[in-house]
Amino acid sequence: MKAFQETARSSTCAARRGRIFTDRGTVETPVFMPVGTQATVKAVSPEELEKCGAQIILGNTYHLYLRPGQRIIQELGGLHTFMGWKKPVLTDSGGFQIYSLATMRKIEEHGVRFRSHIDGSIHSLTPESAIEIQEALGSDIMMCLDVCIPYPATLRETADFTALTTRWAERCLAARKRKELHLFAIIQGGMDPEWRIRSASELLELGFDGYALGGLSVGEPKELLLEMIDTVRPVVPSEYPVYVMGVGTPEDLVECVARGVDMFDCVLPTRNARNGMLFTSSGRIVIKNACFRRDSRPIDAACRCYTCRNFSRAYLRHLYISKEILVHRLTTIHNLYYFLNLLQEMRSAIEADRFEEFKKEFYSRRENKT
Amino acid sequence: MKAFQETARSSTCAARRGRIFTDRGTVETPVFMPVGTQATVKAVSPEELEKCGAQIILGNTYHLYLRPGQRIIQELGGLHTFMGWKKPVLTDSGGFQIYSLATMRKIEEHGVRFRSHIDGSIHSLTPESAIEIQEALGSDIMMCLDVCIPYPATLRETADFTALTTRWAERCLAARKRKELHLFAIIQGGMDPEWRIRSASELLELGFDGYALGGLSVGEPKELLLEMIDTVRPVVPSEYPVYVMGVGTPEDLVECVARGVDMFDCVLPTRNARNGMLFTSSGRIVIKNACFRRDSRPIDAACRCYTCRNFSRAYLRHLYISKEILVHRLTTIHNLYYFLNLLQEMRSAIEADRFEEFKKEFYSRRENKT
Numbered sequence: 001m002k003a004f005q006e007t008a009r010s011s012t013c014a015a016r017r018g019r020i021f022t023d024r025g026t027v028e029t030p031v032f033m034p035v036g037t038q039a040t041v042k043a044v045s046p047e048e049l050e051k052c053g054a055q056i057i058l059g060n061t062y063h064l065y066l067r068p069g070q071r072i073i074q075e076l077g078g079l080h081t082f083m084g085w086k087k088p089v090l091t092d093s094g095g096f097q098i099y100s101l102a103t104m105r106k107i108e109e110h111g112v113r114f115r116s117h118i119d120g121s122i123h124s125l126t127p128e129s130a131i132e133i134q135e136a137l138g139s140d141i142m143m144c145l146d147v148c149i150p151y152p153a154t155l156r157e158t159a160d161f162t163a164l165t166t167r168w169a170e171r172c173l174a175a176r177k178r179k180e181l182h183l184f185a186i187i188q189g190g191m192d193p194e195w196r197i198r199s200a201s202e203l204l205e206l207g208f209d210g211y212a213l214g215g216l217s218v219g220e221p222k223e224l225l226l227e228m229i230d231t232v233r234p235v236v237p238s239e240y241p242v243y244v245m246g247v248g249t250p251e252d253l254v255e256c257v258a259r260g261v262d263m264f265d266c267v268l269p270t271r272n273a274r275n276g277m278l279f280t281s282s283g284r285i286v287i288k289n290a291c292f293r294r295d296s297r298p299i300d301a302a303c304r305c306y307t308c309r310n311f312s313r314a315y316l317r318h319l320y321i322s323k324e325i326l327v328h329r330l331t332t333i334h335n336l337y338y339f340l341n342l343l344q345e346m347r348s349a350i351e352a353d354r355f356e357e358f359k360k361e362f363y364s365r366r367e368n369k370t
Numbered sequence: 371m372k373a374f375q376e377t378a379r380s381s382t383c384a385a386r387r388g389r390i391f392t393d394r395g396t397v398e399t400p401v402f403m404p405v406g407t408q409a410t411v412k413a414v415s416p417e418e419l420e421k422c423g424a425q426i427i428l429g430n431t432y433h434l435y436l437r438p439g440q441r442i443i444q445e446l447g448g449l450h451t452f453m454g455w456k457k458p459v460l461t462d463s464g465g466f467q468i469y470s471l472a473t474m475r476k477i478e479e480h481g482v483r484f485r486s487h488i489d490g491s492i493h494s495l496t497p498e499s500a501i502e503i504q505e506a507l508g509s510d511i512m513m514c515l516d517v518c519i520p521y522p523a524t525l526r527e528t529a530d531f532t533a534l535t536t537r538w539a540e541r542c543l544a545a546r547k548r549k550e551l552h553l554f555a556i557i558q559g560g561m562d563p564e565w566r567i568r569s570a571s572e573l574l575e576l577g578f579d580g581y582a583l584g585g586l587s588v589g590e591p592k593e594l595l596l597e598m599i600d601t602v603r604p605v606v607p608s609e610y611p612v613y614v615m616g617v618g619t620p621e622d623l624v625e626c627v628a629r630g631v632d633m634f635d636c637v638l639p640t641r642n643a644r645n646g647m648l649f650t651s652s653g654r655i656v657i658k659n660a661c662f663r664r665d666s667r668p669i670d671a672a673c674r675c676y677t678c679r680n681f682s683r684a685y686l687r688h689l690y691i692s693k694e695i696l697v698h699r700l701t702t703i704h705n706l707y708y709f710l711n712l713l714q715e716m717r718s719a720i721e722a723d724r725f726e727e728f729k730k731e732f733y734s735r736r737e738n739k740t
Contacts, residue, residue, distance in 0.1 A: 038692045039685070045696065046680075068663070068688045076666050076684055084680050293438070296446050310416075310454050314446055315409070318438045322408045325695055326415065 003182045003209035004029075004241040004262075010355040014233065014260030017350045020056075020210075020241055022088045022140040023180050024080070029241060029262040030350075032253065032343045033058045033090060034336055035270060038067070039083040042270050043328040044336070046084045051306065052333060053340035056088040056140070058265045061133050062097035066116050066123070070136040078138030090265070091139035093130045093172075095186070096214065096245070099148035107147055107164070127171035135178045143212065144172040146186040151218045158190035166202045173206055182209035184243065190215060191224050193231045200235040211236050212243040212263075225252070229259045250279060250342055254362055257346050258355065264343075269335035274328045276320050279338040281365050285313075287331065292317040305337035306330075373511075373552045373579035374399075374611040374632075380725040384603065384630030387720045390426075390580075390611055392458045392510040393550050394450070399611060399632040400720075402623065402713045403428045403460060404706055405640060408437070409453040412640050413698040414706070416454045421676065422703060423710035426458040426510070428635045431503055432467035436486050436493070440506040448508030460635070461509035463500045463542075465556070466584065466615070469518035477517055477534070497541035505548045513582065514542040516556035521588045528560035536572045543576055552579035554613065560585060561594050563601045570605040580633075581606050582613040587636075595622070599629045620649060620712055624732055627716050628725065634713075639705035644698045646690050649708040651735050655683075657701065662687040675707035676700075 102114035111126030189196030243263035298308035319327035349358035472484035481496030559566030613633035668678035689697035719728035
């Protein structure tokens with residue numbers, strides 16, 4: 001099955017509308033995927049996710065492999081059944097978590113050895129086992145095992161890890177048994193334009209269902225993120241979906257969509273929600289601030305989420321200050337709704353070929369503070 | 371408005387069906403009231419509470435007075451609007467929390483001085499201010515300020531605190547301005563049958579909308595709880611609802627209903643849920659136990675709650691072990707549903723005059739472990 005179809009394109013920039021086809025339904029792009037690390041998007045139920053507008057969520061191979069283990073999830077009917085989520089799931093390969101979470105990472109040709117961040121036990125992941133795990137989970141979109149390149153990196157590291165990522169991608173492709181599940185490759189290349197282009201070209205040569213840009217949002221300046229996208233995006237033909245991993249702020253999403261990116265995931269809306277940082281159409285607010293003590297308004301008067309339709313800033317502040325866990329759910333619902341609705345607005349704008357106007361409005365709203 | 375009407379009575383014991391009338395609707399009794407200490411029943415939304423079968427919830431005057439303060443709640447439209455709960459609310463008076471939580475308690479004729487458990491600041495509560503706070507919150511059923519008697523207590527303490535509770539109740543009655551809100555008195559008397567009867571008789575003389583038994587579940591042996599109920603219950607005429615505060619286990623509820631008690635509140639279902647202890651028709655289970663690792667069954671096959679309809683024990687265990695906060699919500703929903711459904715079963719049994727059969731079944735189910 002073909003994974004992707006472009007359905008509309010902006011006449012003034014690279015922004016485009018499209019559809020990803022999976023056995024569990026169609027995903028309208030550009031799309032933001034809430035992160036469900038441990039078989040749950042923290043603090044919200046599957047029904048709430050759907051009501052927030054989520055079309056597809058992300059699961060983490062590294063976490064699910066370590067706990068509860070893919071065998072248990074498979075026995076219980078796969079990740080969707082296990083967590084009660086019926087729509088598509090994309091799983092990352094674990095490459096990034098081994099880079100960012102594991103307390104040891106030893107990269108060899110065969111695969112990567114690492115120490116679990118949970119109990120210090122030693123594990124290894126290979127391109128083949130990464131696919132086996134993701135097939136056991138029943139992921140609709142699987143990702144190849146990659147090597148995340150640190151920032152900054154030497155040219156040697158960039159070259160070696162990028163080349164290894166390509167060799168691993170080839171092995172992932174060969175290891176795939178369940179052809180109905182899509183497999184995406186991850187373009188590495190560090191912050192080096194030539195290696196980025198080479199990585200993309202080699203992976204395109206191998207032939208995947210979609211292409212992701214990995215190794216971004218690892219501490220580099222914001223300009224580099226957009227520069228890498230500007231470099232790589234034109235290399236990938238329009239028949240493939242392009243996914244920028246781990247991005248980003250609302251502004252990042254708008255800028256990336258303008259450059260033709262189709263898919264995103266990020267912990268920002270959910271993690272910030274739990275820290276009381278809320279996104280609104282006019283900017284961010286910190287709900288614990290004393291100015292909200294008697295504020296009877298919703299987080300964002302323009303928002304139609306469950307939280308904004310039912311609760312005041314004063315109530316949310318009270319829950320936050322009182323350490324009541326209901327607040328995590330209510331703020332997560334709001335932030336997810338904000339991100340998912342932002343993507344919905346962008347999809348509509350692209351369809352109506354008014355993305356430039358949308359962008360102008362987006363930035364001008366953020367200058368008018370409530 | 372008359373607060374209560376008895377509608378049916380068991381032919382074999384003191385169990386009875388009834389209705390409490392409030393401006394926010396009718397409450398079918400016997401009833402269990404989930405505890406919403408800080409303007410939220412921990413981990414669940416108002417909609418979930420309603421779906422679990424909650425008819426009325428409890429708020430804590432002590433906590434809401436300290437944070438965010440009754441003035442703020444009043445400005446924001448009262449406790450119901452503040453927390454998004456449309457059905458009746460009963461608020462305790464703070465007497466028990468000052469006894470159990472405050473780091474200092476100084477009882478004088480005028481009122482009680484105490485140190486906040488939050489920041490050590492010094493406050494005082496009088497019978498008059500307890501009513502003023504509850505009227506500001508807009509509580510449908512207010513409780514008189516009482517003095518909770520420790521267990522064990524000397525006869526001197528029992529006598530003094532019981533007499534003071536009666537004098538305070540009289541002042542509460544005089545302080546009440548909002549006649550549409552019910553006011554219940556709290557019967558004290560420690561574990562002394564004579565003082566219990568005297569407390570009840572004096573409070574009945576003053577005339578309240580309902581009567582609660584306070585100062586129970588303070589560490590006394592279980593038999594004493596039932597003995598005190600057996601002593602006091604017959605003293606209160608059937609035209610008044612009788613409320614046993616802070617009780618209890620499922621077994622306690624069945625035994626108290628059999629003795630003619632109409633109302634209950636307890637943190638047990640919600641607190642135990644957060645600790646992973648779940649109530650089922652055949653007894654209790656501890657969800658973190660390794661035996662549930664691969665268990666695809668719901669918590670209780672006989673249960674129709676949201677959690678049991680959608681999630682396995684293995685998934686709940688995974689969330690619990692992984693410290694995912696969704697588990698607190700899912701287990702709280704189950705435990706609340708269990709308690710509220712138990713009361714529903716008792717109401718039906720009383721109506722059909724088969725309470726004895728219900729009791730037998732209740733105990734026999736608990737002997738057949740799954």
